[in-house]
Amino acid sequence: MGSSSSNLNTIPNSQELMQETGFSAAHLLRLYERFEFLDKDNKGHLRPEDFEAVQELSTNPIGDIIIGSFFSPGQETVDFPSFVRILAHFRPAEKNRTRDGAQPEPANSSTGKLKFAFQLYDRDRDGKISREELLQVLRAMLEMQVTEEQLESMAERAIQEADLDEDDAISFDEFKKSLEKVNIDHKMSIHFMK
């Protein structure tokens, strides 16, 4: 696959993508290689099964949820631009780049990162993390060690901690507020190799 993806021209809309996501050409190429590697039958898009084929993901407790986050609701496939856009959330935020207000918030800002984390929970995309949604994530992460009831009370507790308007759910603002002491840039960035 090396030869087919060795230059940027093979990637559709590469310039726009770089502009939008902030990935360098080298990053983009590398991700494209990865994309093609995951795309076993050269469909040009990925399906959930393609993600599940990644060995390490199967041991990740919230692997399914993360795979789910790559697909917008109702869609079964993800193409390369969307794939890159999702990954762009995890680029380390850069300090010096000032963006004018007209442009949308970049994906790798702390709000962007938080948004991504938020919608990991918010499966039905209603803008709120309900108790049930939180419980699902909790259940995935703690699985064997704890009992259902403990899980429930943990979910209850977590919601209470964050829930300011007492609607028994966590909205994005509440989510953001509850995590304001956490260094999001640090916790939601990975080092993309060139």
Added chain:
Amino acid sequence: MAAAAALLLCALLIFSGGPARASEETSEASPAEHEVSGAGNETEGGSAHGEAVITTLPIVSWKWEEVEVPYLVALWILVCWLCKLLIEANHHVTEYIPESALLICCGFILGGMIWGADKVQTFTLTPRVFFFYLLPQIILDAGYSMPNKLFFTNLGGILVYAIIGTCWNAASLGLSLWGCHKGGAMGDIEIGLLQYLLFGSLLAAVDPVAVLAVFEQVHVNEVLFIMVFGESLLNDGVTVVLFNVFDAFVTLGGAKINAAEIVKGIISFFVVAFGGSLLGFVFGLLISLLTRCTKKIQIIEPGFIFVLGYLAYLTAEMLSLSAILSITFCGICCQKYMNSNMDESSVQTVKYAIKVFANGSETMIFVFLGISAIDKTIWVWNTGFILLTLLFIMVYRIMGVFFLTWILNRTRLVPIEFIDQIIMSYGGLRGAVAYGLAVMLDETKIKEKNLMISTTLIVVYFTVIFQGVTLKPLVQWLKVKRASHSELTLIEKLQNRAFEHTLVAIEDISGQIGHNYMRDKWNKFEEKYMSWFLMKPSARKKQDRLFNAFHQLNLKDAMNYVDEGERRGSLEFIRNEGAFIDFKKKFDDEMSEAMPDIMADMSDDHGRAPPKRRDTVPSVSLELHEQSMRGNRAAEDFNSHHLLQQHLYKGRKQHRHRYSRSHFDINKDENEVQEIFQRTMKSRLESFKSGKMGVAPPKTITKHTKKEQQSKMLNGKNRSYLSGDEDFEFSEGDSASGYDASFPTRVAYRAGDGIENPAFMPDVDPSSTMHIPPWLADVELDSVAPSQRAQVRLPWTPGDLRRLSSLRTSVRSSDSFQLTDDRQGDRDELPPPPPPPPRRDGDSV
């Protein structure tokens, strides 16, 4: 207080007057050297005693010589600690001046007094005392309380600073001083290039003791802290090697140094640093393994880390490896396993004891650093040499930090900010390690040893006092990110965990092999092999950090709850006190080893496959409790005993105090507890029966339970209850204990799901609960065995949690008790708070 200290000091001086004159020839006498001379004295004294002709029986005799050394040591410890006490009493001073600086100043004063009395400095900090008796515990504490994750995340950066940075400091300082010497800036002194490099190497290392003391009081952000602190710990390996190498080179003389020697020096660095770390690691494993089997000797269990840690230090010293690295890694490695292997109280003991030792000896180090200065014999002034040293240390530290950070920032995920770099350069404090090394220099080889010592002292004072004092304002002025002292919330913990998993997943998806990937691999390995090898099976079960956080939070809430209740002295508190006790105990039970067995049992019983465990143990708070009750009989007895002792048996209380060196004895006499318990239960039950309902033999009740359970399940309330089988077993097994007597009530409670108090039983008209007189409520409480109240699922039900947490988050309600009552009042109208999650659906997804 000052008077007392002064008095003590006077006494000390009077006492020390004699021996001091005796050991005048050794200009730097010390407790340690006293030990030698003192031992000599003692034997002489002993023989003298033997020969002394006794004419009559002496009633008392003066035996100063016999106790001299330990007496002086103890007295000095006391004096140093009193200094600290004095300093800390003046809180407004310590806000501006760091404690370490003040302690040094105290040392000046004490030193002045000794000098005034003896005209010679009797007590100085000798390398032996410092390195063997004062330093190890400080480093052990540092290793033991090291935030492991933070440390290893930043390990790369720390190593760069510790190794390259220290080498750079040593080389640049030595060479620059040599250059200035050649340029004639220092007048006529006899120091060669190698000796300059030796001097540079001993001053190169940032001192862990000084850094810790100063940075502890300035709460900078954790990354900055771990960078400076980690560097100060790990650069010891480099310092030791550099010092030894240059020391050897000085002995060999410039002519004999060739490429082979230099290569040997480099090799020795790796051996010393990695050998030391490896040794510490091995000792850490040893501690972990040992604490696996100390259940029977719980009293001395906390001692192992001190003994083995010290042995790690001494062994490394013996093999001329880096002792500091050894004991650091010993602490780092054993902390996790040790803490989960040992009993909770032992862990607390270790935590406190290690701080007592570390803080105590830190105090002594600084005081003695001050005392050591008041000695005419070591002071040689050379303005050029001293000032240039100070200047170069500052300048090269700044250059080194900025250059290395520049390199590091190219690869760091979150770059180190400019301001942080300033603080890092400014935080390059030198301390007692440098002084100890300087004193160790060989006077025959280095003519200007005293100049080096005095320069080192000045550098230490300058960095600790001046930089220490100015660091805090600087941090404030530059608005350095501070450590956030947040109360950890569950959602934060939860989210942090989610972040970790997310990052690993994203790295997997995007095909990167990064930190997260490596960490994930390590964690898996650790969980699989290390924990298996080093942890007790029971301890392995309670590993989940997230759940532990939840546990801690709940405990804290419960604590606050009780405190609040006690403060108000309100009746509600008394009524709910049982809740608190259960709360704690239930967690213990939940986490106990009994858990997996029960789970296994149950899945067998019901012929379900293990993967569905989650499903099979839904209302664990119930069954689990009953099951583990047999296992946890001792705890149970203790609790019931405690409860009874508190409320029932005031008059007849038989408090037996038994002294034992090997146990903290609580009354565990099974018979006695049982007897009291049963008698109480019987009498309570009488009143209970007459007050509530007809009595039925336990077994029929159990069946009754089952039926009622089923009907409850239809209601959707007790969806999670499985069957009455466990009850059945339980009632048979424990029918003698009197627990069974409480079964009927339990059934009722289940119906009232979430009501934590027997007074609020649904079969009693809810509105009438408000009118129960206090004494009755009290009786009610006591009539129920703790085990049984645990079944009421107090802490787990959302409603109760809300009530508990309302104490904490005052947003919800300022008066929690009122809330409780209100809730009680309108319980009927309230819809069941948690919509029962479609558990089975969720599972099938």
